[in-house]
Structure formats: C-alpha cells, structure tokens
Amino acid sequence: MPQLRGFDCTTPDGADVHSIDDYANDVADLMQTLELERAVVGGLSLGGYVAFALYRQAPALFQALILADTRAEADSAEARANRTRLIEVVRTRGAAAVADEMVPKLLGATSQSTRPDLVERVRSLVVSNQVGAIEGALTAMMARPDSTSLLPAIAVPALVVVGEEDLLTPPALSTAMVERLPNAELVVVPKAGHLANFEQPDAFNAALLRFLERL
Numbered sequence: 725m726p727q728l729r730g731f732d733c734t735t736p737d738g739a740d741v742h743s744i745d746d747y748a749n750d751v752a753d754l755m756q757t758l759e760l761e762r763a764v765v766g767g768l769s770l771g772g773y774v775a776f777a778l779y780r781q782a783p784a785l786f787q788a789l790i791l792a793d794t795r796a797e798a799d800s801a802e803a804r805a806n807r808t809r810l811i812e813v814v815r816t817r818g819a820a821a822v823a824d825e826m827v828p829k830l831l832g833a834t835s836q837s838t839r840p841d842l843v844e845r846v847r848s849l850v851v852s853n854q855v856g857a858i859e860g861a862l863t864a865m866m867a868r869p870d871s872t873s874l875l876p877a878i879a880v881p882a883l884v885v886v887g888e889e890d891l892l893t894p895p896a897l898s899t900a901m902v903e904r905l906p907n908a909e910l911v912v913v914p915k916a917g918h919l920a921n922f923e924q925p926d927a928f929n930a931a932l933l934r935f936l937e938r939l
Contacts, residue, residue, distance in 0.1 A: 728774070772794025776874060792885040820851050
C-alpha cells in the first residue's frame, strides 16, 4: 500500500498537496519505480478518490479496480463547508480534535458498541497524523472532481466493497456505482461502517481474495 505524502511523519507535512491528482501522481511514480506496468489498484475512502484520479490519468496502469467505502460524486456544498470547518479545527486544536469528531463517523454502530479496543486504535491512528497531512487531505478531497461520468468508461473488472453500517458513504452510493460500471460486483460487509477493512477484516479480505482469484 503506498504511503501518501505527508502521512508517514517523515516527509514534509502535506501542505504541498493541492489536489487529488497530487496523490495519484505519487502512486504512478511509485509504480514506475517498482517497474509495474499494470496492477490491481484499490482504494478505501480517500484512496478511492485517488484511484479515480489515477484512472483518469493513466487507465493503462490498471488490471482491475477495487473501490471500498468511497463514492464517485464530488463534495456537495454542505460537505465542502464541513471540510473547511475541519481544516480550521485541525489548525487551531490539532489532530485530537479531528479524531473526536471523525471516529464516531468512521466506525459502524456495531464496532462502537462492542469494540472499544478498535475505537481507541482508530483514534490513535488519526491523532498520529501531522496537522499538515490532515489539512492537505481535506483540501484535496473537497476540491476533487465528480467521477460519476468516468464510471461507464472504466472497462477493467471492478469490485465495490462497502460496510453495511457506513454513514459517510452509504451502501446506496456503492449500489449506484456498480450500476454504472460496465464490469463490477458489489459486496456489502455486515456489521461494518466506513472502515470495513478494520472492522470486519476476515469478511473484507475474503471478498478481495475471491475477486483476485477470478482475474
């Protein structure tokens, strides 16, 4: 999994990120460095937006596509306003304040009520990020283009995975993506929210393995 700029706590703080294309360029550069002509490219949440951007830039790099707990639509005016507010929150109060707001949205109701260890783990992951990395990601996400019109042009096999309890990118959005993708299947992960890979890793990984084995 590529480490997006700013999120490894060793590179510059992420403030040089201006768009989702910046992240996609980094992934393309990594693939070139590793001499990968084609790959199964997957992304969860923000990673899905990066995957869309990479496909717009270089569809020939894709053997297949995995989209997990993400959406094709651009941010609404309300969502952009909320990201702008979160940028101010992280600037003035730090990553911990963002974690206070986001962790209850990232995890499904089942995880929140039965997995206090997972709640703390996700919170620690959010807090470990530099302020600039969070700000850069929020800025890029709220300015990303709408990818809905791209969906019918994605010719490679696609897997769309979503948590049954995902409130940020609800299952209905994943169903709509699958309906527009030419060659796609949908897997809904029970008892999982936006971080389906963390919340139900066995079910999530099984879906990925079944997809990869059929390629």
